[in-house]
Amino acid sequence: MAKRDYYEVLGLDRSADEKSIKSAYRKQAMKYHPDKNPGDKEAEAKFKEINEAYEVLSSPEKKSRYDQFGHAGVDPSAAGPGGGPGFEGFDPFSGFGDIFSEFFGGSAAGGGYGGRGFQRARPGDDVDVEVKLTFMEAVNGTTKEFAIYHLDNCPTCNGSGAKPGTGTSTCSTCQGSGQVRYSQRSLFGEHISVAECSTCHGSGKIPDEPCETCKGKGKVRRKKTLKVNVPAGVDTGNILTVQGEGDIGETGAPRGDVRVHFKVEPHKTFRREGPHIYQDVHISFPQATLGDEVELETLEGKIKFKIPAGTQSQTVRKITGGGITNLHGYGKGDHFINIVVDTPTKFTEKQRDLLIELAKTMGDPDAKDNRSFFDRVKDAIS
Ligand SMILES: [Zn+2]
Ligand SMILES: [Zn+2]
Known part of the structure; x- marks a missing residue:
């Protein structure tokens, strides 16, 4: 065709x-x-x-x-x-990505093409930072302030790389274009590729006397404080991108982004899996048998939680919607309560006698204290 x-x-x-x-x-x-x-x-x-x-x-x-x-x-x-x-x-x-980053990435900065042919000025690198959140900060969302260190124009020389008061000369390697061209021959002819000039790092200029702050590079790493709104429901491994706060790019190209990696601390009571939370609630044998009402910690504060009479160990109860906001969907997860009936391991003489009496009424007329004499002495003096 x-x-x-x-x-x-x-x-x-x-x-x-x-x-x-x-x-x-x-x-x-x-x-x-x-x-x-x-x-x-x-x-x-x-x-x-x-x-x-x-x-x-x-x-x-x-x-x-x-x-x-x-x-x-x-x-x-x-x-x-x-x-x-x-x-x-x-x-x-x-070069597809380069062209499209310009209108889909938000920066329509001119000068990217000017005098430099097709090759785009290189954008700055992304900066990664880890931000710790308490369990409840992740659950409820919060505002977080933290420091990043990104590459910026040197404040002493304003990015020129030249000692203040001294000038710059045109880079002789690239004749000031900031680029060098490589020609590659193939079966079908010559193919030209373009790369950043390594002598002047793409600026096209060489300082006559290098700036002392940046050693002539024109760029230094500087601290900046960022503030982000952390949405409710974030978890360890989630990444939030702050556009245009990363390393500075070549002239005319956008800055990189800051990628905020969240790390959520564990909770003393709750375990988390996605939007759901899990909790063990320990009750005694009489509470399980007779039923009770216990105080229970939830994400929305303390509640009274009913233990029905005859509750078995490892019974799981669910508070629907009592979990965490679903970051990638709608609604909230659930709160699962695993009821654990603790078998007593230590009792007083009186408690032991009562248990023996109880056992006798429950179809074990021969119930007796099966401990050794030594154990009984130990218990009596503890
Ligand atoms: Zn400098
Ligand atoms: Zn050069």
């Missing part, structure tokens, strides 16, 4: 400048983005075509080759022997 003209694909004429190419691309790409057209094969093909056109027309070098030679100038497969698929060094989806 014959390839459509790239200008036609983007609805432009041949005099289109960088700005109108970019804006035409955005409009088209938004319209045919797969997220907006799920399962639509035609939109997907169109999107691919738009992306491919933009990859060429947004790069001054590729654009000029395309203007002169048409598809043969930029598409390795067109020049390849036999016209095979030839995807060597050519992927219409390459």
